[in-house]
Amino acid sequence: MTNQHNDAAPWEEQLRQGLDTLADLGAEEPPNLADLQMLVVQVQREQRQQLLRDLSLFWLCGLTVLAVVFYLISRSPAYFVAIQGLALVGLAATGAGFLRSRKRVTE
């Protein structure tokens, strides 16, 4: 941080004096090293747990989708084809809607 004190205009000088005084209000002792180290350990532990939770959820969703797909292919291929067809139709409809709205904006 670099304070601009050189050639300060009177109002800037007053600003500096006021903010210096104000900043001194925050100039107490910093927390001791052990407390900060504990904070680091705790935050990093929580971060790891969060990552593990997110990864587990991701794998669970992925495995569920794959299980459903394999089940449909092996037991009722007709349903599988129908779902694929519906997904394609939905995708095409969304794409067409997007293109139509974009065209309307540019007109």
Place this chain on the structure above:
Amino acid sequence: MDEVRRAQQGDQVALARLLQANYLSVKKYLVTVTMDRALAEDLTQETMIRAIQRIGQYQGRSQFSTWLISIATHLFMDYLRRQKRERRFQEESILDLPTSEGPEPQWMDLMEQLHALPRDVAMPVVLKHYYGYTYEEIGEWMGIPEGTVKSRIFNGVRALRKGMNGDDQSA
């Protein structure tokens, strides 16, 4: 810089030491922009937590203290957005500056003027005219274009000068 690298490689003591070395400068910065000691304390703590979470993303393009200031600024902006009641916030954060015996110093008026400004106007004024950061840096931290930073600073400074009863025409 070695300390930063060690912290990024997982050295928890190095990271704690870095945070301790910069703790007061972050807190002082937050006291000057929030003008609220309790809020500054909370935001300093949050800044430290955010820095621990994102230490891997620090690329060394600026000083470590500047990186922390940018995090603190983002957090304060988030706080203001969450509040959406900036007027109430300003009324609640009462400044109680310690002054010595005798006549009230001149800067006291200016501090009151600064305190009366909306925080998103006062903050760029402080960042530019007290800390000396560039318009670009301020804009990036506050999430606003450089031109907006300039106009807010212009308006803020004009309001401050006006509040000083025109006794500073030279600036």
